Amino acid sequence: MRMNHESLLDVALKLDRAGHFALDVSIQTPLAGVTVLMGASGSGKTTLLRSIAGLEKAACGHIQVGDVCWQSSTYSLPVHKRSLAYVFQEPSLFPHLTVKQNLEFALIRSVAKSSLDEQVHLIGLLGIEGLLERRPEQLSGGERQRVAIARAIFRKPALLMMDEPLAALDTQRKQEVLPYIEALARETDIPILYVTHSIEEAARISDRVVYLQDGRVQTQGHINEVLERVNITAPEFGRLGSAVSGSVSEQLEQWKLCRVTTTFGDVLIPNCNRLVGEPTKLFIQANQVSLSLSQPVDSTLLNNYVGHITKITSASESALATIQVNLKGVLILAQITQMSLHALQLETGLQVWVSIKSAALMS
Amino acid sequence: MHLTEEDLQAIWLTLKLASTVTLLLLVIATPLAWWLGRTSSKFKAPIAALFSLPLILPPTVLGFYLLLAMGPNGWVGQLTQSLGIGLLPFTFWGLVVASIVYSLPFAVYPIQNAVEQLGDRPMEVAATLGAGPLDRFFNVALPLLKPGIFSAAVLTFAHTVGEFGIVLMIGGNIPNETRVIAVQMYDHVEALEYVEAHGLAALMLAFSFIVLLLLYGLRHKRNVPHGAMQ
Numbered sequence: 001m002r003m004n005h006e007s008l009l010d011v012a013l014k015l016d017r018a019g020h021f022a023l024d025v026s027i028q029t030p031l032a033g034v035t036v037l038m039g040a041s042g043s044g045k046t047t048l049l050r051s052i053a054g055l056e057k058a059a060c061g062h063i064q065v066g067d068v069c070w071q072s073s074t075y076s077l078p079v080h081k082r083s084l085a086y087v088f089q090e091p092s093l094f095p096h097l098t099v100k101q102n103l104e105f106a107l108i109r110s111v112a113k114s115s116l117d118e119q120v121h122l123i124g125l126l127g128i129e130g131l132l133e134r135r136p137e138q139l140s141g142g143e144r145q146r147v148a149i150a151r152a153i154f155r156k157p158a159l160l161m162m163d164e165p166l167a168a169l170d171t172q173r174k175q176e177v178l179p180y181i182e183a184l185a186r187e188t189d190i191p192i193l194y195v196t197h198s199i200e201e202a203a204r205i206s207d208r209v210v211y212l213q214d215g216r217v218q219t220q221g222h223i224n225e226v227l228e229r230v231n232i233t234a235p236e237f238g239r240l241g242s243a244v245s246g247s248v249s250e251q252l253e254q255w256k257l258c259r260v261t262t263t264f265g266d267v268l269i270p271n272c273n274r275l276v277g278e279p280t281k282l283f284i285q286a287n288q289v290s291l292s293l294s295q296p297v298d299s300t301l302l303n304n305y306v307g308h309i310t311k312i313t314s315a316s317e318s319a320l321a322t323i324q325v326n327l328k329g330v331l332i333l334a335q336i337t338q339m340s341l342h343a344l345q346l347e348t349g350l351q352v353w354v355s356i357k358s359a360a361l362m363s
Numbered sequence: 364m365h366l367t368e369e370d371l372q373a374i375w376l377t378l379k380l381a382s383t384v385t386l387l388l389l390v391i392a393t394p395l396a397w398w399l400g401r402t403s404s405k406f407k408a409p410i411a412a413l414f415s416l417p418l419i420l421p422p423t424v425l426g427f428y429l430l431l432a433m434g435p436n437g438w439v440g441q442l443t444q445s446l447g448i449g450l451l452p453f454t455f456w457g458l459v460v461a462s463i464v465y466s467l468p469f470a471v472y473p474i475q476n477a478v479e480q481l482g483d484r485p486m487e488v489a490a491t492l493g494a495g496p497l498d499r500f501f502n503v504a505l506p507l508l509k510p511g512i513f514s515a516a517v518l519t520f521a522h523t524v525g526e527f528g529i530v531l532m533i534g535g536n537i538p539n540e541t542r543v544i545a546v547q548m549y550d551h552v553e554a555l556e557y558v559e560a561h562g563l564a565a566l567m568l569a570f571s572f573i574v575l576l577l578l579y580g581l582r583h584k585r586n587v588p589h590g591a592m593q
Binding site for chain 2 (some may be wrong): 053054055078079080081084085086088090092094095096105106109110111151152155
């Protein structure tokens with residue numbers, strides 16, 4: 001068990017690919033929970049992850065994982081001796097081995113390997129019990145990725161690296177695999193470094209986010225703080241939104257709703273099968289949030305709160321503007337049209353009513 | 364089909380030669396193909412060109428140079444003499460050496476192709492799962508390269524069975540030592556023994572067809588490119 005809260009992942013790396021791209025990154029992050037490396041394509045997040053793993057031979061600098069040095073100016077631990085596991089973007093099961101043999105490949109070569117109980121639990125958690133005797137070509141993309149994740153965790157690594165493990169899957173498969181990754185992040189105590197450019201993925205699983213731009217760390221912190229500091233609305237980041245922590249406080253059986261209590265108030269959401277008292281996270285898409293200058297009355301909207309505008313981001317070429325509202329310390333993003341922005345004469349500091357049309361329950 | 368005692372001897376010798384050459388070539392060609400398939404060295408092109416020369420050189424030209432090199436004044440000859448092996452030309456082992464040079468590209472190409480198709484990824488995956496370099500080579504690369512290595516073995520074997528020019532240059536025509544099927548066949552025709560020639564010719568024809576059938580059958584079966592990560 002590595003629950004030492006003192007341990008840090010301490011990375012300072014440089015990599016210069018003459019002309020095209022330079023990575024110059026320094027990160028110190030707790031070696032616990034899920035750290036998401038986020039950024040646009042070409043920002044260097046995958047290269048950084050590969051460099052930390054030792055797969056980019058040209059990267060120089062130092063890497064300290066807890067009390068083990070992986071790389072210094074005079075020394076580089078070979079990849080196979082680093083206590084890491086890596087889930088690649090595209091499926092990476094060995095085609096000449098069955099699922100079981102793929103898992104054993106990792107077990108045989110690991111120092112810390114997981115116990116039989118843990119293996120059985122993990123296989124159940126990832127829902128791959130029925131696949132063990134199959135060959136990789138007989139699996140769906142989502143199944144392959146789940147097996148690859150199990151194989152990685154069988155190593156009980158000091159650091160689990162995941163490079164956009166959902167990127168090669170279609171939306172439906174993503175929704176199939178993501179809950180497994182959330183469950184893993186909750187149930188194992190293996191620190192995870194997770195690369196993605198999806199805001200929703202980051203919001204769902206991250207404990208903290210490191211945002212990269214042009215090979216450098218632009219900002220880091222809680223996902224909402226990061227979204228506050230950088231303006232990311234490019235389509236590649238997916239749906240814009242905010243993450244909110246809370247807990248289920250009541251089931252309204254009659255209306256098929258449940259009440260989630262958060263720091264800024266209660267949010268009613270439909271169809272949640274959680275127990276009362278369970279901590280949870282909500283992802284509130286920015287386009288599901290609307291603003292008004294007075295309290296909505298006679299409205300069908302159930303979730304209304306009052307707050308202040310803290311930031312307005314708009315680009316002249318877009319019909320939409322992003323408004324950030326502070327609700328009792330929680331930053332919520334709303335996406336509205338430039339036309340509404342103009343009509344209501346919204347500006348920073350103004351008090352507004354925020355209506356949340358829908359929110360998705362995460363882990 | 365009528366086969367004489369000499370025919371059977373020639374067949375046996377040919378099979379022995381082809382098996383020996385195939386086995387030795389796989390050991391030589393696999394590391395070479397591995398290097399060629401993965402390197403970005405500036406020496407890659409000249410070395411690939413050098414090893415591919417037997418593809419286009421007339422066997423007599425190649426045989427001539429090999430004969431000079433392995434002869435009493437050639438550097439290979441001097442080496443073999445100083446090692447106490449004697450001279451290689453007109454011996455079985457001389458034929459083996461010449462055949463290895465002659466068939467090298469046929470062994471290297473299929474394996475190099477497979478190495479290039481394999482890419483870096485499987486080796487990276489294996490490394491992140493704790494496999495060291497030799498472990499990666501033997502337990503990941505070799506199994507994934509198996510179809511390429513199999514093609515190389517079949518091609519090398521068949522190519523060695525079918526060679527003629529280089530055998531004449533290096534081996535001559537010594538029964539049980541260097542007289543392989545192709546030479547025996549030539550002797551039959553020279554002596555106007557068409558019946559015997561027919562026997563051997565039909566045998567070679569059937570053999571060649573079966574080899575190609577095997578290769579294409581194998582290729583057809585692999586609708587998923589082997590070695591691709593799943």
